[in-house]
Amino acid sequence: MTATHAQPHVGAKASAVRDVLTVLLLPVPLAIAILPGAFAGGGTRRWFGGRGESARADAQAAKDAAAAAFYELDTAQRDLRISIETITAVDSSPSAQRAVSDFTALGRRIDEVSSGYISAVDAHDLDRDGLDPSSVAKARTDLTKAKDELDRVKGELDRFEQGLGPLLDKAETQLARLAPAVERARQGLLAASNALDAVRASGLRADDLAARLAQLGPELTKLNQGAGQHGVTETLQRADQVLRDAEAVRTEADRLPERAREIDRRLVSLRTRAQALTTRAGSVEPILSELRRRFTAECWQDLQHVPEHAATTVRQAEEKLKEAGQARAEQRWPDATALLGTVRALLNSTDEAVSAAGDRLQRLNAVAKDPQHEIDRTRFAIRDAQRLAMAGRSVPEPRHARPLDDSVARLDRAVAGLEGRHPDYWHFLTETEAVRQSVAHVVSDIREERGAGA
Incomplete structure (x- = not known):
């Protein structure tokens, strides 16, 4: 039983009771072998015939049942404490903290009923000579009550344990991941180190990769120190991060020879291009x-x-x-x-x-030489957009018709600008290009709207 809130003598007495209980729960021949003076030839107990003997036997049975209930509760609490420790090693969420608090409260109730059981056992010596019937009856009543209380709290403990299922499953899953995750991180570091050695053997220094790999050394030390010092969750996260960083170093080390060759090729290519551009300029x-x-x-x-x-x-x-x-x-x-x-x-x-x-x-x-080609190209784009705007309609949408009408007027002005001795052909080209872009925008809007309404 938990000794956190029990009186000082409860733990000692509980231990003594468990020692006796161990004997009581042994097979009968073995129990007799251990306690040879308990029965024939010992002369330590006087059994009275008739009703007295039956009452004393009933009281002894109540005592044995209470002892068995005490043992079961103690065992269940010990097992449940292991589960709680498993959860707290992994999970610090509010639900896990609430489980710890509830378990502590249960421990106090277990201490209370255990103390009551031990007091009942201490109060009634069923082996004493001359035990009167009223004392036997009271012993049976007190011990039965102690057993019932032990059973009641055992039921609470069982229900609490059932509620821990999801938390315990999650914690055990985390713990099951721990060793493989740490081992993968170690193997990743080893692979990165081997790849770096191979690169250096080829004549490449890879100083930046070596520095990055060296930075992972303290993290490996923490992994080796284990989850007991740094916690399961933190250790899992560290293992995953170390693996990712080591994989990145290994990958870059494997690619480094090709990277060097690629840089050499680009140097040659860009020098040639610079020379060619000097000529073209x-x-x-x-x-x-x-x-x-x-x-x-x-x-x-x-x-x-x-x-x-x-x-x-x-x-x-x-x-x-x-x-x-x-x-x-x-x-x-x-x-x-x-x-x-x-x-x-x-x-x-x-x-x-x-x-x-x-x-x-x-x-x-x-x-x-031929401005008409540019004019025809632009007019065709406008007419094509106008036909699309009128498709299935007797009157075009104003938001489509207005920019198309503006495009027609803009093209006419650009064509008129070609008249004279020194026309601005560049202005004409930029204007026709702008008109075609405006028309293309209207066409895109029409198709998008009709596609959405389909």
Whole structure:
């Protein structure tokens, strides 16, 4: 029984009772062997015939039954305490804390009925000579009452144990996961260490990976210290995190040789591209000269900065390439990767600017030669949208008709702008493109609305 709230003598007496009870519950021949003086030849008990002997036997039976009930309650409490300790080792939720509190309250009731049982046993010596019938009757009554109280609390304990089922199942599941989780973490660290050794053997330092792996050392120490020191939940979480981190290190170590080769390829490729862009950038100035000669300023003035921009960005890209090459030589892989990304962005910007000048001249030449193609293309888009807006209707929706009407007027103004000696062909192209985008937006709205209503 729990000794938390019992009187000091209860635990000692309970122990003595359990010792006697152990003998009482043995098979009869063994009990006789242990207590040879208890029966024939001992001369310590006088049994009276008739009613007295029967009453004394009934009282003794009540005492034996009470002892058995005491033993069962004690055993059940011990088993339940193990379950409570299992739960508290894993679960700190309010429901688990409430279970601990309820178990403590049950322990106090168990102490009370145990004390009552021990007092009843102490108060009645059924082996005493000259025991009068009234004393025998009282002994039977008190011991029966003690047994009933023990049984009642045992019933409470059984019901409490049944209610612990979900909490106990969860805790046992957690505990069952513990050892495999810790072992997986250890194996993950071993695999990461082996992968790192293999990379270093190939001539790659992998200092950053080695530093990350070293940071997991204290976590492994805590795993080895066990859940008894750090708790089951925390240990499970730590094991999972260590496994994830170790797996990441192993994966990156396995990929490192290919990563190094990829960085080498990108260095060569981007150097070649930078050289090619330097050559292409030289063609921008002649293109600008032709644009200035043949078209109005509005058609080319936004491209004036392209030669200077191209020269600047290519120079920046070449500087970053040198830094990336140095980072590769020093095996600073993240730095090398980041620098190569910067080089690529600079070259992309240069490529777009250089291409824009050539594309501008090509488009202006085409529209100057035949503006009707652009006009027809835009009018077709407007008519197609108008037919869709009228499909199944006698009158189009105003929210669709209005932007389409505006697009027609906008196209007419753009066409009118081509008249004169020096038309602004670039304004014409940007206007027709804007009209087609507006029309496409109306078409998308119509289809979306009709699709939703289908």
